[in-house]
Amino acid sequence: xxxxxxxxxxxxxxxxxxxxxVGITDYAQGQLGDVVFVDVPEVGAKFSKGDExxxxxxxxxxxxxxxxxxxxxxxxxxxxxxxPGLVNSDPVVNGWFFKIEIDDAGELEGLLDENxxxxxxx
Amino acid sequence: MAGxxxxxxxxxxxxxxxxxxxxxxxxxxxxxxxxxxxxIVDEHNHTRNEASLFDVSHMGQVAVKGADHETAxxxxxxxxxxxxxxxxxxxxxxxxxxxxxxxxEDDLIVTRPAEAGTDGTLLxxxxxxxxxxxxxxxxxxxxxxxxxxxxxxxxxxxxxxxPKAADVLSRYCDLPQKLSFMNAAAATIEGIDVxxxxxxxxxxxxxxxxxxxxxxxxxxxxxxxxxxxxPAGLGARDSLRLEAGLCLYGHDMDDQxxxxxxGLIFAIGKGRRVEGGFPGASKVQKLIADxxxxxxxxxxxxxxxxxREGADxxxxxxxxxxxxxxxxxGPTIGSPVAFAYVQAEKAKIGTELTAIVxxxxxxxxxxxxxxxxxxxxxL
Numbered sequence: 001x002x003x004x005x006x007x008x009x010x011x012x013x014x015x016x017x018x019x020x021x022v023g024i025t026d027y028a029q030g031q032l033g034d035v036v037f038v039d040v041p042e043v044g045a046k047f048s049k050g051d052e053x054x055x056x057x058x059x060x061x062x063x064x065x066x067x068x069x070x071x072x073x074x075x076x077x078x079x080x081x082x083x084p085g086l087v088n089s090d091p092v093v094n095g096w097f098f099k100i101e102i103d104d105a106g107e108l109e110g111l112l113d114e115n116x117x118x119x120x121x122x
Numbered sequence: 123m124a125g126x127x128x129x130x131x132x133x134x135x136x137x138x139x140x141x142x143x144x145x146x147x148x149x150x151x152x153x154x155x156x157x158x159x160x161x162i163v164d165e166h167n168h169t170r171n172e173a174s175l176f177d178v179s180h181m182g183q184v185a186v187k188g189a190d191h192e193t194a195x196x197x198x199x200x201x202x203x204x205x206x207x208x209x210x211x212x213x214x215x216x217x218x219x220x221x222x223x224x225x226x227e228d229d230l231i232v233t234r235p236a237e238a239g240t241d242g243t244l245l246x247x248x249x250x251x252x253x254x255x256x257x258x259x260x261x262x263x264x265x266x267x268x269x270x271x272x273x274x275x276x277x278x279x280x281x282x283x284x285p286k287a288a289d290v291l292s293r294y295c296d297l298p299q300k301l302s303f304m305n306a307a308a309a310t311i312e313g314i315d316v317x318x319x320x321x322x323x324x325x326x327x328x329x330x331x332x333x334x335x336x337x338x339x340x341x342x343x344x345x346x347x348x349x350x351x352x353p354a355g356l357g358a359r360d361s362l363r364l365e366a367g368l369c370l371y372g373h374d375m376d377d378q379x380x381x382x383x384x385g386l387i388f389a390i391g392k393g394r395r396v397e398g399g400f401p402g403a404s405k406v407q408k409l410i411a412d413x414x415x416x417x418x419x420x421x422x423x424x425x426x427x428x429x430r431e432g433a434d435x436x437x438x439x440x441x442x443x444x445x446x447x448x449x450x451x452g453p454t455i456g457s458p459v460a461f462a463y464v465q466a467e468k469a470k471i472g473t474e475l476t477a478i479v480x481x482x483x484x485x486x487x488x489x490x491x492x493x494x495x496x497x498x499x500x501l
Binding site for chain 2: 058
């Protein structure tokens, strides 16, 4: 069973057990435009909530991605190296950036649920 | 990712049209301008393959008039190093406004119209962000010699760019069969008076159409009604000009940067390199004779990570040897491309260089400009 939470910066974290899969929302990819590169973190790296953890680049600009929770990177989406366009075409299923082992599930409480995120982007 | 605040910005006559076409409006040089409609990569590719319409009405259209061509051209030549006296009727030339240190105050195009009754008139297009500054320089230096008229609030400028631009424009006038690259003439398109130049800033064949503000929407809608034509925004204009090797004022050059290190010696007339007579001439002549310390180069990078303005260029030991002034992912070339100023001895084509992006190295090679072939049409 999974539960998806959102940040005000338009990242999603899909939580399964003590791991979260992180990417940007469909709204965010539409705002960014064509993604040409994603700078993903290294497996094993540790981040605190709010740290800059990845960078997503369109033709126009680079946008920082912040860690939605504190934890350790356990996997990165290697497919994005060759197919960064997945972030645009399929941001939620195949266009994810990294999986993070969550230090403190309590940090998820401060994130937006789906309804709150929808209200945020309206 | 917040939307840009555009309420305090100037608007071009096409503002409502951009919004109706789905343009995402951003602030640029004090104007609300569309950065994109459907998407930058689509618009970039459409320009390379078909034809795109860009609104460049924010740029500064100016006319100067003197007693005759030579009077007007000589007056401008006191501020600009281009061979303007030598312009034939209907020809246009890229040149620069220089300061006494040889720094670049702006880059611009001067056109000598061919139409009857225009002798002594020269048309200038300045950059949007510099036009007020430039006109102040012109008025201070030449106000007693020339009539100087600005059309900032009365004329729009549309750029129709791409390999199908000539086909499209041929449906309305015969200028595509008559005008060579960097030539201009008046035309009437469906009853609208336009001044057409075969020029642009994308590396493709194309035309710029100067038109009265009140006719701008009608002309833009007419051009976009052609199947080949889609609107394109500032984002595509930037990636197209970068691949085409073309400088952007305020990024790749500024008032501290001389034209020789910028690789713009072609903007200085051959005779004028010897004769001088423009601001900063002695400094520019010394740089031509002795060489420059730094040169602008094109760099093609491995991988996909864009290398943008401000990135340091380093040598094998990590010592800084230059800085990127413009860079993006080039959609046509399929690689990150950039302009950088590097030490002159590192500027040779084929030199391998490294840029540092977020602490990571990006390997690149100094590459001949333009990155993509120029497709200008010379009849």
